[in-house]
Amino acid sequence: MAREAVRETLGALRLAEGVVDDAVTMVSELATNAFVHALGGRPLLVMPTAGLPEVQIYGRGRGRGTEVVVRVFDSASWCGTVPSGAGNLRPPTEAEGGRGLELVNALTVEHGGRWGAHRSRSQTGLTPVSGKVVYFTLPVAMPWRPTRRDCHEAARELRRLLAARGIGPLHLNEGWRMAVVSVRAEITVWVRDETFFITLPGAGAACHPVCDVVEVAEAIVRCNEDLNACARR
Ligand SMILES: Nc1ncnc2c1ncn2[C@@H]1O[C@H](COP(=O)(O)OP(=O)(O)OP(=O)(O)O)[C@@H](O)[C@H]1O
Numbered sequence: 287m288a289r290e291a292v293r294e295t296l297g298a299l300r301l302a303e304g305v306v307d308d309a310v311t312m313v314s315e316l317a318t319n320a321f322v323h324a325l326g327g328r329p330l331l332v333m334p335t336a337g338l339p340e341v342q343i344y345g346r347g348r349g350r351g352t353e354v355v356v357r358v359f360d361s362a363s364w365c366g367t368v369p370s371g372a373g374n375l376r377p378p379t380e381a382e383g384g385r386g387l388e389l390v391n392a393l394t395v396e397h398g399g400r401w402g403a404h405r406s407r408s409q410t411g412l413t414p415v416s417g418k419v420v421y422f423t424l425p426v427a428m429p430w431r432p433t434r435r436d437c438h439e440a441a442r443e444l445r446r447l448l449a450a451r452g453i454g455p456l457h458l459n460e461g462w463r464m465a466v467v468s469v470r471a472e473i474t475v476w477v478r479d480e481t482f483f484i485t486l487p488g489a490g491a492a493c494h495p496v497c498d499v500v501e502v503a504e505a506i507v508r509c510n511e512d513l514n515a516c517a518r519r
């Protein structure tokens with residue numbers, strides 16, 4: 287299913303055939319990892335109502351271009367050290383496994399993309415569940431032209447996306463050509479002049495065009511999960 291979803295979506299974005307083939311290989315590695323390392327490599331006898339692995343695909347602006355993000359979510363903790371780059375990926379020559387992420391690293395570098403892993407929350411199922419995503423990105427040769435929104439629509443859409451992930455209570459204040467979404471004490475988002483202004487602990491201040499509302503929601507979900515994990519320690 288992961289391979290099919292990526293082939294269909296990236297094919298529709300008219301990425302070159304070779305790039306789509308490589309993306310299918312990469313998602314195959316990530317989905318296999320979710321099956322083997324997170325689900326224990328066994329078919330599920332009882333289907334849980336939440337927390338199943340997910341393939342998530344979305345677009346975002348990057349510089350003047352567009353980037354497609356492909357992520358595989360699972361709700362298990364990482365086995366061993368969370369990979370942070372090419373440095374800790376090379377397995378010993380005689381090892382039978384440990385090459386999937388090395389392959390993802392090599393293919394993203396080849397196509398000018400990036401990859402990584404971070405905390406997140408599920409998007410499907412009866413209730414949102416904490417977990418992690420392993421993702422890769424690929425540049426897309428088409429301008430980023432998503433739906434235009436005014437600041438109030440953008441703030442409401444952000445609130446909807448965050449509430450759907452079980453984040454809150456959220457407070458939305460709308461004013462003259464501006465809106466403020468308060469997510470938690472550490473996270474407040476200002477929306478003004480078709481731009482999200484946001485400061486996230488650990489990531490610093492950033493601004494995003496309002497059309498990148500999905501990306502902003504994802505960054506907040508990630509930060510929220512990091513803060514919750516810190517509070518539990
Ligand atoms: N979704 C995941 N959940 C938990 N741990 C993971 C996950 N994906 C990868 N890992 C950890 O990272 C390691 C490296 O993953 P990688 O895909 O490179 O190798 P592998 O799955 O062990 O072997 P191969 O992919 O070569 O068959 C895994 O052995 C596992 O410990």
Ligand SMILES: [Mg+2]
Pocket residue numbers: 315318319384385386387
């Ligand atoms: Mg693997």
